[in-house]
Amino acid sequence: MISSVRRALLAASFSCAFACSAGAQNYQDLIKPNPNNWLHYNGTYDSQRHSLLKQIDTGNVANLKAEWIYHMTGAVDLEAVPIVVDGVMYISQWNRVEALDARTGRLIWQYMRQPFTKGWQRGVAVYNGKIYIGTVDSALIALDAKTGNLIWESKTVGEGYRMLGAAPLIAKGKVIVGGSGKSGGWVQAFDAETGKYAWTWNVIPKPGEKGVETWEGDSWKLGGGPIWATGSFDAELNILYWGTGQPGVDFVGEIRPGDNLFTDCIVALDIDTGKMKWYFQNTPHDVHDWDSEETPVLIDAMFKGQMRKLLIQANRNGYFYILDRTNGKFLQGTPFVSQLTWSRGLTEDGRPIVVAGSAPTVEGSRVCPSTAGATNWPSPAYSPDTKLFYLVVQEGCGITYKASNNFTAGQSGSGTGYIESPIDQENWQLHVRALDLTGKTVWSYKQVSSKHYGPGLLSTAGGVLFAGEQQGQFTALDSTTGKVLWHFNTGGLITAGPSTYSVNGKQYVVIGSYANYIAFALPDAVIRDAAAK
Amino acid sequence: MKLYFYCLLGAAIPVFAQRPDSANTPNPNPFAGNSQAIADGREVYNDVCTACHGPDGAAGDKAIALGAPARRYSRNTDREIFDAITKGITGTMMPPNRVSENDAWKIAAYIRGLRGTAKDTPARGNVAHGEEIFWNKGQCGTCHMIRGKGGLVGPDLSDVAAIRKYSSLVAALTKAQHRVATDGGTHDSALTPLASYQPVRITMADGKVLQGVLRNEDSFSLQVFGSDNQLYLLDRDKLKEVYYVPTSLMPTDYDKRLTKEEFQDLMAFLTRQALPVPRRP
Numbered sequence: 001m002i003s004s005v006r007r008a009l010l011a012a013s014f015s016c017a018f019a020c021s022a023g024a025q026n027y028q029d030l031i032k033p034n035p036n037n038w039l040h041y042n043g044t045y046d047s048q049r050h051s052l053l054k055q056i057d058t059g060n061v062a063n064l065k066a067e068w069i070y071h072m073t074g075a076v077d078l079e080a081v082p083i084v085v086d087g088v089m090y091i092s093q094w095n096r097v098e099a100l101d102a103r104t105g106r107l108i109w110q111y112m113r114q115p116f117t118k119g120w121q122r123g124v125a126v127y128n129g130k131i132y133i134g135t136v137d138s139a140l141i142a143l144d145a146k147t148g149n150l151i152w153e154s155k156t157v158g159e160g161y162r163m164l165g166a167a168p169l170i171a172k173g174k175v176i177v178g179g180s181g182k183s184g185g186w187v188q189a190f191d192a193e194t195g196k197y198a199w200t201w202n203v204i205p206k207p208g209e210k211g212v213e214t215w216e217g218d219s220w221k222l223g224g225g226p227i228w229a230t231g232s233f234d235a236e237l238n239i240l241y242w243g244t245g246q247p248g249v250d251f252v253g254e255i256r257p258g259d260n261l262f263t264d265c266i267v268a269l270d271i272d273t274g275k276m277k278w279y280f281q282n283t284p285h286d287v288h289d290w291d292s293e294e295t296p297v298l299i300d301a302m303f304k305g306q307m308r309k310l311l312i313q314a315n316r317n318g319y320f321y322i323l324d325r326t327n328g329k330f331l332q333g334t335p336f337v338s339q340l341t342w343s344r345g346l347t348e349d350g351r352p353i354v355v356a357g358s359a360p361t362v363e364g365s366r367v368c369p370s371t372a373g374a375t376n377w378p379s380p381a382y383s384p385d386t387k388l389f390y391l392v393v394q395e396g397c398g399i400t401y402k403a404s405n406n407f408t409a410g411q412s413g414s415g416t417g418y419i420e421s422p423i424d425q426e427n428w429q430l431h432v433r434a435l436d437l438t439g440k441t442v443w444s445y446k447q448v449s450s451k452h453y454g455p456g457l458l459s460t461a462g463g464v465l466f467a468g469e470q471q472g473q474f475t476a477l478d479s480t481t482g483k484v485l486w487h488f489n490t491g492g493l494i495t496a497g498p499s500t501y502s503v504n505g506k507q508y509v510v511i512g513s514y515a516n517y518i519a520f521a522l523p524d525a526v527i528r529d530a531a532a533k
Numbered sequence: 534m535k536l537y538f539y540c541l542l543g544a545a546i547p548v549f550a551q552r553p554d555s556a557n558t559p560n561p562n563p564f565a566g567n568s569q570a571i572a573d574g575r576e577v578y579n580d581v582c583t584a585c586h587g588p589d590g591a592a593g594d595k596a597i598a599l600g601a602p603a604r605r606y607s608r609n610t611d612r613e614i615f616d617a618i619t620k621g622i623t624g625t626m627m628p629p630n631r632v633s634e635n636d637a638w639k640i641a642a643y644i645r646g647l648r649g650t651a652k653d654t655p656a657r658g659n660v661a662h663g664e665e666i667f668w669n670k671g672q673c674g675t676c677h678m679i680r681g682k683g684g685l686v687g688p689d690l691s692d693v694a695a696i697r698k699y700s701s702l703v704a705a706l707t708k709a710q711h712r713v714a715t716d717g718g719t720h721d722s723a724l725t726p727l728a729s730y731q732p733v734r735i736t737m738a739d740g741k742v743l744q745g746v747l748r749n750e751d752s753f754s755l756q757v758f759g760s761d762n763q764l765y766l767l768d769r770d771k772l773k774e775v776y777y778v779p780t781s782l783m784p785t786d787y788d789k790r791l792t793k794e795e796f797q798d799l800m801a802f803l804t805r806q807a808l809p810v811p812r813r814p
Contacts (some may be wrong), residue, residue: 076723363592364601401601406625417605424779448769450753471751472724487753493724514723 024129024145024501025085030170031235033071036082041123042169042379043458045233046298049381050459055507055530056522057462061476063487063526067508068105070517072098077495080123081167081208081456083131084501085145089510091517092477094163095134097143102510103503105519109148113141119442120495122230125175127192132175132402134164140177140190141178152195155187166230168242172271174198174239178227185225188206188276199274203227203244205263209260213282219256222248225263229293229377234309237326238275240269241311243292250289251360251400252407253414259284264292265311266321268328282315284351288342288400289371289418290317295379298325301387303332304439312437313393314380316373319346320439334439336375339368339426358418360400361451371418372396372428372452379456379497382467386479388434388442390465391456397426403456420452430454432467434482443482447471456497458509466509468494472517474511490518505531562611563644564635572657574643577636583627584638589700591645595626600647600700609648614641651702652694652807656800662803671787673799679806685762686746687783688730695807702803706787706796709780732778733757736772746782 025039027216033039033050040407043049056064068107070342072078075093083090089102094117099108117136125132131143131152141407156164158181174189184204190197205211212220231242247260267276279497282291297312303322311325318340322332330350342358344467358367380391402416420428426449434442446470447454455468464485465477472494476486492514500509506527510519522530534562548607564570579588587593590600608617618637621629633638646653665694667673668683676687731747735757745759755775757765759766789797 362597403607404597405627445547446752449750469752473751473753476751484752489751489753491724 004269005130005261005332006294006391011512012515019178025126026128027172036502037086038082038501040083040125040127040169040230040526041081041125041230041501042295042497043499045169045235046253046344047230047232047379048297048299048384048459049379049457049497050383051460053500054460054462055447055502055504055527056460056464056500057530058464058478058485060522060526060530061462061464062521063420064476064486064488064509065523066354066488067519067521069519070100070105070107071417072515072517074118075515077493077494078517079120079496080512080513082499082510083124083126083167083496084499084510085126088145088153089501089504090124090126090145091512091519092121092124092132092133093118093289094165097124097131097133097148099145099148100507100517102501102519103506105517111148111150120159121165125168125170126172127175130192132168132170132192134166134168134177134179136163137162138179138335139363140164140175142175142192142195154190154197155196157197157200158183158186158484164207166228166381169230169233171233171235171240172238174271175230176271178229178231178242180226180228180245182223183221184223184248185227185420187227187231187240187242187269187274191273201269201274201276202266203265205261214259214261216257219258222249222256224250224260226291226384227293229295232298232311233271234295237309238271239298239325239479241296241298241325242269243294243296243313244269244294245291246289249407251287251402251418253285253287253359253515255407257285260286264290266311266323266328268295268325280321280323280328280330282313282319282321282352283317286316286317290373291379292317293295294375295377296430297380297382299384301383301384301437302433307436310437312382312389314375314389314435316369316376317342317352318369318374319343319352319506320389320435321350323350329362332439336391336433336435336439336441337369339395339397340374341366341368360435361404362402362405362419364399364401364419367427368394368397368398368421369428370420372398372420376453378454378495381457381459381460383465383479385461385463388436388479389458390432390434390457390467390479392457392467393431393433394428394451394454395431396428399423406528428452428479430470431459432465432482434465434479435513445477445482445484447473447475448530453495455494455511458498460500460501466498466500467510468498468511468513470494472513474498474513474520486518488518490514490516492516534609559613562615562638562642562645564638565611565645567642569657571642571646571654572638574636574639574641574646574715575654576657577632578640578643580631581636582640587730589701589703590644595658599644600698606648606788611638611641611645614644618756647700649698650807651697651699651804654699655694655804656699656797658797658799658801660798660801660805662795663798663800666791667802669792670795673800686760690803690806692808693806694804695810699800699804702800705783705785706799707785710787712730730781732782734776734777734778735767736773745812774813 009425079093089100097111097112141153186199226245244265247263264278265280265281266288311323314320319333320336334345343352398418400418430450432445450470458466465479490513496512498511508519536634585596592598674683677690735743745757748756754766
């Protein structure tokens, strides 16, 4: 006798066999994704990385088992977040995309493009039957989702030399990518159907443009503000939100007096035109390479008694920011690390009050957090259920050097380096931390032996927070308490963010670990129990 | 018998190998790779250059460190360093120096070595006597092994001169809080064994206490080499306490327990402990 659950699974299986749509997601699908799919680098346009799937929950996650392992031959340092559409998973490395059967990990197609290379690359985007990826040589390509065949290839505009490693973002028929050239970072848009160039927004202003007055003399020519992470999007407001990188010659501030706009900013861009609607600069005149690439997370929540459209970001400089995302107004900023020495706090406009003597020196200057950052690009998560913001925190300090007191604008390089503080109490240590919207730490989970930079997070409606540990453990935490519920040693360094999806009634959680993707699910008996509940 | 843990000598650091000036240009330095000349270069450097630069490549009162970790230098080849020494650097306080041409090349070889490892800057001294100190008076061999001989609880030192800098070896032997800092410019791309030899005191569920050094750990398990030379595989949630002993068990008073000559000879021995680099087949 076939049980009702088995019948449901079979029915779903047949329906997929006839109707797997191979990436045929339209704009409405992207705005409100089917929870069975994982369509964006950060799950949804708001970058909350919160899945509505709840088959795996706090009560049964201890039963989670590895379903399959896919070894991406020749790959290293996997950082791509698997994108899943109707049972097909898309994974990537530089100039390489592979499509897998998301139930079994079996390869369906592989696309490779010269120049062949390997190393970190953070994923693809999907839209209307196509897969989009930036390449190591600054091109943007679209592949047919069913076959991996090339549909179009466009070169990004300008003298771009920076590798396009971040996953693109697709919205309103446009592919949005960030990058960097000699004169600075940029965000560019291309038509998703044809690859035709649409617009550019440049991080570094030129003479006559707003913001150039924040670079003394012609120091704007130093450039900087590279963009190498994926932003967020609010379809209702028609606004893209993106973080920008640090000013040129990272650690040498005296050759570029001023705030150096629009480096280290969160910017709001009109998706139709690329025009900037507002900006908020986290670290004016940065000398520590504290870029603002950290994910801008969009939430609608009660804040100080009022329902607000918020943008929240834990910044590399150690402050957790809450902004009004309709206008960029600073609402709150609180430290989320125990040691923050470079600033005495923030003004009511959110500008840091800088402590004298915290800038890099030739001899080396101690600063907390270090240049590695109080957090970094690995994605945070937000649960509308617990109303907690989850992030990977790096405690500790660093010593920052600059190469010379006589650095001139023509010299190349970042001007220096940094090291971990040699003092035991200031060594780097990663934690997963839950903050509420007052900035208070609700719980903190120490990832023993892990530091610099750690993987991203995934929140689920099952009350489980999935967190890879840099040292290879893939761990499930209780979203409310931070208690460990399950863990699995993947055997490789984890620097990727996890994603979750469902095929034929079975929820999977998948993580990249060094050169392998590993998918986990509950045993069928446990799924039946979950269904019965 | 009191058991010492000579723990820090072998901890990993970034390796900067000595390179030719470029792929196509032979190194013009007649003393490149000449250990005696490099040792001479150290003496001349510490005599002539430390008025501004610090001793042994550290930062000085007036000028930068020439062998700082995580630092990128604009003059990297022997020729560039030689030119800086003999001609000075325009627009800076660096003057032309009146050292002989030979000494300038020796200093250049030494500075290159500072950016390399101890085998690139071998110490002068009686190597055979240094070896005797290692195995006897210094008791180094109680915990450390060299080419299959010696103790087990400290890092193997057979290749220590190829992975540690000269200054780092001295610091390990003489500085109580010495430890190797992580180079911030890089981050791990693979899982590696713990290199810290962190001493631990672990209280088991039954109250028994285990002392030893950590070989590895994560949030859930520990791999400990006990002071009884046994390997212990432990689950964190079954332990009462894991106490991380804050100071290394490595003695750091070798500048006091040895005479100046003995210390120098020990350094001469240690800075020559490097395994041959295999040739490409």
